[in-house]
Amino acid sequence: MAEYLQQYLPQSLAYLTAALVHAVLILVVVALGTLIFIWLERKVSGRIQDRLGPTRVGGKFGWLQTLADGLKLITKEDLRPASADSMLFLIAPYVSLCASYVAYIALPFADGWVAIHLNVAVFFIVAVLGLEVFGVMLAGYASGSKWSLFGAMREAAQVVSYEVPLGICVVVPVLIAGTMDLVAIGQMQAGWFFNWFLFHDPFTFIVFWVYFTCATASVNRAPFDLAEAESELVAGFHTEYSGVRWSIFFMAEYSSMVVVSALAAILFFGGWNGPLPITHWLGLADSANPLAHYVANLLGLINFLGKAIAGVTFMMWVRWTLPRLRIDQVMATCLKYCTPIAAFGFAGAVIWTFLFPGGLVIPNKDWVVQEEYQLDEPQAQSAASTSAASTSPLAHADSGLHAEEHHGTD
Amino acid sequence: MEPINWHSVFFLLFALVGCGFSVAVLLTSNVVRMAFYLVLALAATSGLFFLAGADFVGAMQIMIYVGGTLVLLIFGVMLTARGPFISMRTPAGEWILGAIIGGSLLVVLLSAATSVRAWRPVAVAEGEARPTATRLGMALLGARVDKLEEPDPTQREGMSGYLLPFEIVSVHLLVVLVGSAYLARPKKRAVGSTAETV
Amino acid sequence: MNLLTEPIGVSHYLIVGAIMFVTGALCMATKRNALGVLMGIELVLNGANVNFVAFGSEYLRPGAVSMGLDGQLIALFVIVLAAAEAAVALAIVLNFYNNHSSVDVDKADELKG
Amino acid sequence: MDPVSTLPVLLGLAWLVPLASFTLIVLFGPRMGKAGIGAGYLATGAILTSAILSSFSLFFVWIPAYDMPEPSHPVAADSAHGGAHEAEVHDEAAHKEEHGDDDHGEQHAESSHGEHDGGHAHFDKPEIAGEWYTLGKFGSLRITIGYYIDSLTVMMFAMVTFIATCIHFYAIGYMHDELHDYVDHEVTLEDGQHLHRPGRFHRFFQYLSLFCFSMLGLVIAGNIAMVFVFWELVGICSYFLIGFYIERKSASNAANKAFIVNRVGDFGMIIGLMVIFATLGTFAFGDVDADGDGTPEPGIFSQVRSPENDYALVVPDGVIKAAAASEIAKGVEATPEQIQSWREDMEPGGVGRWAYWLMIIAGVGIFCGCVGKSAQFPLHVWLPDAMEGPTPVSALVHSATMVAAGVYLVGRFFPFFVPEVLLVIAIIGCITLFVAATIAITAVDIKRVLAYSTVSQLGYMMLALGVGGWSAGVFHLMTHAFFKSLLFMCSGSVIHAVHTNDMTHMGGLRKKMPWTAYTMLVGCLAIMGAGVPFTIGLSGHYSKDAILAQAMSFEAANPMLGWLFYVAAAGAAITAFYMFRLWFLTCAGEPRDKHRYDHAHESPKVMYVPLVILAVMAVIVGWSIYGTPVGIQKLLEQARPMGILTTAHGALLTDLVHPDEHLSHLEEFHVASTWYATLTGLAGLGLAIVFYGVRVLNPAEVANQFKRVYKFLVNKWYFDELYNVIFVKPVLLVSSRVADFDKKVIDGLIDTLAIGTRMIARLDDMIDRYFVDGLINAFAGWTYAVALWFRGAETGRLRQYVMFIVLGTVVLFILITFYLSAPLAPSLSTLEGRP
Secondary structure, eight states: OOHHTTTOOEEEEEHHHHHHHHHHHHHHHHHHHHHHHHHHHHHHHHHHTOOOOOOOSSSOTTTTHHHHHHHHHHHHHOOTTTTOHHHHHHHHHHHHHHHHHHTTTOOOOOOTTTTOTTHHHHHHHHHHHHHHHHHHHHHHHHHOOOOHHHHHHHHHHHHHHHHHHHHHHHHHHHHHOOOOHHHHHHHHSSSGGGGSSSGGSSSHHHHHHHHHHHHHHTTTOOOOOGGOOHHTTGGGTTTTOOHHHHHHHHHHHHHHHHHHHHHHHHSSSSSTSSSSHHHHHTSSSSOSSSHHHHHHHHHHHHHHHHHHHHHHHHHHHHEEEEEOOOOHHHHHIIIIIHHHHHHHHHHHHHHHHHSTTTSSSSOOGGGGGSSSSSOOHHHHHHHHHHOOOOOSSGGGOOOOHHHHHHHHHH | OOOHHHHHHHHHHHHHHHHHHHHHHHHBBHHHHHHHHHHHHHHHHHHHHHTTOOHHHHHIIIIIIIIIIIIHHHHHHHOOHHHHHHHHOOOHHHHHHHHHHHHHHHHHHHHHHHHHHHOOOOOOOOOOOOOOHHHHHHTTTTTTGGGGOOOOOOHHHHOOOOOOHHHHHHHHHHHHHHHHHHHHHHOOOHHHHHHHOO | TTEEEETTHHHHHHHHHHHHHHHHHHHHHOOOHHHHHHHHHHHHHHHHHHHHHHHOOOTSSSTTTOHHHHHHHHHHHHHHHHHHHHHHHHHHHHHHHHHHOOOOOHHHHHHHH | HHHHHHHHHHHHHHHHHHHHHHHOOOOOOGGGGGGHHHHHHHHHHHHHHHHHHHHHIIIIIIIHHHHHOOOOOHHHHHHHHHHHHHHHHHHHHHHHHHOOOOOOOTOOEEEEOOOOBBSSOOOOOEEEEEOOOOOEETTTEEEEEEEEEOOOHHHHHEEEEEEEHHHHHHEEEEEGGGGSOEEEEEEEEETEEEEEEEEHHHHHHHHHHHHHHHHHHHBSSSSHHHHHHHHHHHHHHHHHHHHTSSSSSHHHHHHHHHHHHHHHHHHHHHHHHHHHHHHHHHOOOOOOOOOSSOOOEEEEEHHHGGGGGOOOOOOOOOOOOHHHHHHHHHHHOOOOOHHHHHTTOOTTHHHHHHHHHHHHHHHHHHHHHHHTTTOOOOOTTHHGGGGGGGGHHHHIIIIIHHEEEHHHHHHHHGGGGGGGHHHHHHHHHHHHHHHHHHHHHOOOOOHHHHHHHHHHHHHHHHHHHHOOOHHHHHHHHHHHHHHHHHHHHHHHHHHHHHHHOOOGGGTTTTOOHHHHHHHHHHHHHHHHOOOOOEEOOOOOHHHHHHHHHHHEEEEEEHHGHHHHHHEEEHHHHHHHHHHHHHHHHHHOOOOOOOHHHHOOOOOOOOHHHHHHHHHHHHTTTTTTTSSSSOHHHHHHHHHHHTTTTSSEEOOOSSSSOOOOOOEEEEEEEHHHHHHHHHHHHHHHHHHHIIIIIIIOOOOHHHHHHHHHHHHHHGGGHHHHHIOOOIIIIIHHOOOHHHHHIIIIIIIHHHHHHHHHHHHTTTTTHHHHHHHHHHHHHHHHHHHHHHHHHHHHHHHOOOHHHHHHHHHHHHHHHHHHHHHHHHHHHHHHHHHHHHO
């Protein structure tokens, strides 16, 4: 994009504009996503509980309910307890939001539609999502309330624990794909739905459920929402928050849900690739025409968002179905079940890929992991990798297309 | 006017944030704020790593350092953060002494950092960052693919990988996990009750 | 010398590393809270890491003098070991806290000469 | 007869006869009759001689020679004009003195022959001062044997010799156990047997004689140095007599205690002596012509209260000069005007103030000696323990005479005391009387009750003197001597009969030994001060009245110090209570120890006849001789030092007022105090009857109820324990340290010398061993020292270690850069050389 803009603008301005466009786009996703999902949650919970949910605001389905709520929250007084550590108290919601927001910059929404095409995107997203807990802990401590502190402590213990099985689960698709580049992983699962890693082998299928459990826990959703267990801790870490700051915590939570669902979609459900290779059939994906490619990506985006929304909806379904666990049950779930199962799945996947290199059913052999470095031909490889060089590491920000092309044609 | 070097700009940004919050860590007496500043300083450092082309190390920094170590640290802070321990004052004399000694160390380090010509900035031909993750992984498994480019054959063949250190670190981590769990265990109350918990 | 237009060299990183190192050392030397000392250690390790990464960076020192991947590998080990160190140190601190009801390192002088 | 020439001879003889007795007994004691019984007769004869000489001096020389002062009961208006009258009178007195100077060379006398002034009590005190012998002359220091005789001296002589005679007789009976081999049942030897020893009859009388000599010498002494010598002599006699049963641990301890405690007081006394001699340049009391130039040098008293100053107490020139020593050293000439201006410089830091302080120091120092001798608080602890001595000793030495010597000295030195010192005396006396009286309530040892009673009564005397009642205090000294020696001898008689000191084992003895019991009752009534108010009474009645009246007038002058009076009044009640407790416990009621009661018997005649005599004296000694105004009170007024009959004001404590003694005769004080004394005495008596006479109340119950108070009193206010902790323990500690030093260091030194000698003898063997060992040990020691030094760096403080690390880094870098850079230079250059 920056290169495109550079034709019309000075270089510095072009980069700046490109960066801003990416940032704003992601922000829109985050904000809009939150609006939609809160509305969705109300409707889903309503239906589950045999009621209608919001129906009035904004017309027939109450679809402006969230906006109204948001306006209400904005107009509410921003309270701050006297015993609070004011600086940390004010900053904590933004820390949370930043963490989940930053995760989006490495998240591809379609083939190559990614803010920063990171080589270690999976790693990066998992790492950054782990930072969200900082906001919660700071909020819990800074509120100067014991309920908040207890909530924060639970959250810290829970998130740190669940990062272990989560990490192992995430490693399984990475192991199969041979790369941590999310774009590459997504591209590998193109074609039929049985190309999805979910169906790669029985272990990945098991691992996906573990992943989803752990993801639910690490974004602090029911039945793992111990940090805000209203029956014990009033409202947990955000007991003392109100108004805008409270709503920012909500935004962070919902955007995190989207991120983990989207990650699941990319890692296990083929990302932007639909269950049927429609774009392939239409010839859009393989076309050299940029416009065709663009259309294909639009379809992929719809696919991807649909999978992410499905994941989020599934989380809501779980939330309104299962009762909350006790804290010891939460930890037991992590340490006694999730971690061993994930480790078992990991070991199984390793053995499976060793026994059946390339998997049982992978028709598109093109996407088998490439040996990046052929030991006998180092020079050529190095030359190839430098040929597509951009100007600087910063160029990652907008060299997504190039990089992806490079991999694609390889 | 020379074009702005964005690399430098972002370096300055991260460096200032990193150093600034390091100093803030030093100067704050509230331990929770210290932890928060440390998070920011380390996060900024990971930005520096990204800028230096070490994307895997940067991600690692965020993942382990910021996400793991510091969460642990804050966890510890919260466990021990009772009123009087949140901010413990250091006598002014020690501050002065520390400032003198630390200042001299800083002078020493800075003079060392700036005196070697080879370390001065050079106008490098901009090059695409090569992804490091795979190469690092190979190196950890004992294959130094990066050293294959070495013109010096002794260099090329003599460079072992990091398999042994990797294994050692793995075992070390395991031992540390067990050990810290053992160290931080609650005190046994009675002999009889342990049988039940086992 | 315009910092915004000049290229960045190893020494720039070294300066950042030095500042972080010294701040960390001072943190260890002045904080009475054991966790503050731990944070100082993290800062020191981090400062060292900055140096390692800088020495190993291909951007900053193109050519053969770079440490290459070794710098990053060492940085990796440092990070991992820092995590291990933090876990053990935290366990020690908690144990200390259990025994002394305090995290004041000045109270941990029972073995003084 | 001319008293000026005869009295020194008569009294000197009376004084020296006991010395002769002592010398003879020392030389020939054991050979005098059977088991030395002759020694008793000799000593008794000697003291009888003294008594006769003294009585003769009193009744046939002194009383006829000098007129009594007129009875004085001034009205209030009179005292207001007192000052003017006094000035007038003293002018005459000064005039008279000039006349008297010509009469005698060495002996100087002042006497007043009826120069009365309109019925006032102002008249010149008759006194005879002189010297018998000069022991030595060292510059300005003259050590002489002199005399200072006034009616007090003569009366003391008569009193001491009279009582001593009675006691000598009594002792012949009491000490008859000592005439043969004596089995001391209180001393158990190592083999479980009791101690058998030859009797010491003669030694007892030898000490008694020495004591009488010393006591009389103390009384007649003409200068303070002589007083000090005899003061110590009576002390040593007391020591001998308390420790008479030397084999008894308790007796020897008590003797040591008495002696050591007295040393404490004497230390103060020596300081006072030094101050007096250093400032006044003389020891003599009266004006004696020492250098034989015809004009007498002024003694202490006339320097302090000189006729030129109307006998008012003025800080003497000598004291002023001593205080202004630094000014004089600067060259300021001490002219009379200059001295006068110094004297008036009473600003803080001024010379006059310093001089006044010197007076206070001297006065308090002298008083310190009296505190020790008269067993005043806080040095009263020795007297009860002194009851370990034989009872005649207790009667003579530790109640009637020696302990009264302190009071006597205060009375003698009275002109010298400034009001502040008198206040100290009053307060000490008041504390003493109360403390001792309370302790006496709970004591069960009959002699200890009397001992505490003695202490308490001495406190009364001190109080009386301290509040300005010179004659009241000394009067009580006289009366007390009689009834207290009576009481002691009665108790001795009782002890003699029942062989125990414990009153709880006595009871009902009046049936067995009526003489003792009823004379004792007389003693009790006398000490209680029984009498019909304003009509007649026993001796104690008059003296106690006088003291209370004096305290009351002092209270009126100093309302802040009114507690002195109330404590004294309370003390009177307590006195009556414990005295009658004693009497009821011993003589009345049912016998509590049947065995002892059955063995009890009346004492021999030689013992109870003196009791009767003393009982009679205890009754009548307060009265005047029939048909004349002459009585002890009159004689004392005659002996009252010049110039003290004024109202004195403190110079430092400006609020302090010592009222004129005559003010106590005012109606308001006299009447009230008489009622106070009578009623408090009756109250105490009533209480004693209720508790011990008719036994309406059970004392044990009361004791149980106030257990803490009772325990406190039984333990004597914990004085002994306190002193044990404060003084005895530290001293013992220091001594044990010194002993350790002796054992270890000094002995060790000698041992080391011996070892050294041996080492030299075996040199070639040793050199090898010690050289090598020494080297190695030195090395080890050095290592150890270095390690110790390094240990200091190991502070255990984490942050300090970090500092060291950082510092070490910096230092290393500096070293490498500046000192080790040459070897490193190539590598640096290669670094730089690379692209």
